[in-house]
Amino acid sequence: EIVLTQSPGTLSLSPGERATLSCRASQSVSSNLVWYQQKPGQAPRLLIYDASNRATGIPGRFSGSGSGTDFTLTISSLEPEDFAVYYCQQRSNWPLTFGQGTKVEIK
C-alpha cells in the first residue's frame, strides 16, 4: 500500500498570502496524484488531477506540481473561501490511498 504523507498538518495564513502544501508518497506514483478540497460539513471537491491539471471550474490561483514521490499544491493568493482541509490521493496502485490532510486556517 502506498502511504501519502502530507505536510504541514496545519497551515496558518492570512488572506492574500501564498499557501504551499506538500504531499510525499512512499513510492513513485508517477503523475497519478489528485488533490481535493473539503470544507466543514461538505463533500470533497476535486481541485487537481494528474498532479498538475486543474479540474473544471477551479480558479487559476490553484496549481499543482511534482512527479514521482514529491508533490505540491500551491494557492497563489488565499481567498476567504480557500480556508479548508486539503487531501492528496494517489491513483497509481490499488488500494487507492489518501493523505491525512492539511488544514489551511486563518491566522
Place this chain on the structure above:
Amino acid sequence: EVHLLESGGDLVQPGGSLRLSCAASGFTFSNYAMTWVRQAPGKGLEWVSTISGRGDRTYYADSVKGRFTISRDNSKNTLSLQMNSLRAEDTAEYYCAKARSGFSTYDYWGQGTLVTVSS
C-alpha cells in the same frame, strides 16, 4: 447537472448489516466507474470500494474485503454498497463519487450518508 444522492445510513449494532444506495442523475451512468469513500468522525478520507461502469470489475480496501459488496444497476442509475458484519470502526460518513474518467479520479461527490455502528 450531475447529482448524487446517498441514502440508507443508520444506527446499527455490531455484527449487523446495512445497504447503502446512491441515486445518480445528470450523466450517462453506465459510462463511468463509481466509488465509495468514507470518513470517520473528525478523521480523513478512506477509499472503500470502486466498480467499473459495466459492473464487471470491482475493487475493495482490505479493511472491508469479504464484508462489503459494491454493485450497480445501470437500468436504474443506482450504486449500492451492501455492508455485512459491521464493526465499530466502520462508523463513518459514506460518500459515493463519480469517476472523472478511468477508475480513480472523482469529480462529483454526493453529500454523504452516516453509518453508526454501536450497541
